[in-house]
Amino acid sequence: MNHWRFGRTGLSVSTSGIGCIPIQRITFAESTRLLQAAADNGINFFDTARVYTTSEERLGVAFNDRRAAIFIATKTMARDRVGIIADLETSLKNLQTDYVDIYQLHNPPSVPRPGDEMYDTLIDLKAAGKIRFLGITQHDLTLAREAVVGGNYDTLQYPLSVLASDDELTLPALCARHDVGLLAMKAMAGGLLDDAKLAFTFLRRQFANVVPIWGVQRETELAEFLALEKDPPEYSAALAERARRYRAELAGSFCRACGYCLPCPVGIPIPTAARMSLLLRRMVAENFLTSEWREKMALIKDCRHCGQCSSRCPYHLDTPALLASEWEKYQTAISN
Numbered sequence: 001m002n003h004w005r006f007g008r009t010g011l012s013v014s015t016s017g018i019g020c021i022p023i024q025r026i027t028f029a030e031s032t033r034l035l036q037a038a039a040d041n042g043i044n045f046f047d048t049a050r051v052y053t054t055s056e057e058r059l060g061v062a063f064n065d066r067r068a069a070i071f072i073a074t075k076t077m078a079r080d081r082v083g084i085i086a087d088l089e090t091s092l093k094n095l096q097t098d099y100v101d102i103y104q105l106h107n108p109p110s111v112p113r114p115g116d117e118m119y120d121t122l123i124d125l126k127a128a129g130k131i132r133f134l135g136i137t138q139h140d141l142t143l144a145r146e147a148v149v150g151g152n153y154d155t156l157q158y159p160l161s162v163l164a165s166d167d168e169l170t171l172p173a174l175c176a177r178h179d180v181g182l183l184a185m186k187a188m189a190g191g192l193l194d195d196a197k198l199a200f201t202f203l204r205r206q207f208a209n210v211v212p213i214w215g216v217q218r219e220t221e222l223a224e225f226l227a228l229e230k231d232p233p234e235y236s237a238a239l240a241e242r243a244r245r246y247r248a249e250l251a252g253s254f255c256r257a258c259g260y261c262l263p264c265p266v267g268i269p270i271p272t273a274a275r276m277s278l279l280l281r282r283m284v285a286e287n288f289l290t291s292e293w294r295e296k297m298a299l300i301k302d303c304r305h306c307g308q309c310s311s312r313c314p315y316h317l318d319t320p321a322l323l324a325s326e327w328e329k330y331q332t333a334i335s336n
């Protein structure tokens with residue numbers, strides 16, 4: 001496994017990390033095996049979040065005997081001091097540790113700075129030794145740039161994949177200039193891409209400072225990334241052409257689930273509804289075929305086409321059209 005310096009944190013992190021959303025879907029025994037296999041093969045960076053249900057607990061169980069050998073990043077969606085402190089305490093308990101390597105503000109609507117309650121709370125937690133470095137996750141490119149240039153955060157996590165725009169692909173260079181560690185979330189476009197070799201080489205061979213956090217839930221998926229790390233393929237002209245085709249086909253319909261489009265006046269749960277066919281493929285489908293979800297999805301029929309969602313979407317998606325298409329696919333799934 002290769003390692004590189006993770007921005008100004010100075011941490012020597014593996015060039016591939018693991019994103020710990022999918023492990024929520026497997027048993028604790030399976031997640032322990034999977035996480036330990038990743039660490040045994042040299043992956044030392046694991047990203048989770050307070051809101052990923054049992055994900056932190058699974059990391060705690062898998063790594064309580066080797067905490068010092070790995071780096072853990074987690075996140076809080078709390079927006080005030082009391083909430084951030086409470087979240088961190090819960091995370092530490094779940095993770096069976098007394099410190100978090102990277103503590104990230106989870107997609108805040110602005111970039112907190114020194115003097116702001118949220119930011120100052122992080123500084124206090126760092127002084128108390130409970131967090132080592134400050135991070136932020138973003139879906140909004142303007143805010144992501146502000147966080148990098150402002151110099152107050154050690155790391156940024158942002159969706160970067162084959163489907164990223166040219167503007168978004170300037171982030172690695174910006175982070176390198178400001179010595180900020182860069183984590184790529186959704187490097188497989190949240191499951192929209194099914195080509196691990198392409199997803200891997202696109203980031204790994206073009207940018208020398210991006211740590212993708214691969215969301216894996218099966219040992220075969222882990223094995224695929226380990227093999228790619230062992231012998232990283234060239235980003236060939238053929239792969240570049242494949243990337244171009246994916247982009248042309250999918251970039252305009254890839255909902256990143258950031259939630260900036262909310263609220264919808266008729267109550268459509270857009271971040272989930274706009275990815276429903278993907279969730280049915282990648283998650284436990286039954287969870288999204290309940291009567292509760294059928295009712296929520298049916299709200300799409302009441303869309304007023306007010307345009308509020310698309311005007312707020314940082315990815316300029318035609319959200320109502322996307323929802324209509326997801327509604328059609330959902331009906332097919334229900335009838336099968």
Ligand code: SF4
Nearest residue numbers: 264303304306307309
């Ligand atoms: S266009 Fe439809 S989905 Fe979008 S905010 Fe308006 S009602 Fe909701």
Ligand code: SF4
Nearest residue numbers: 255256258259261313
């Ligand atoms: S439609 Fe756009 S704003 Fe809404 S969740 Fe998806 S990517 Fe985010």
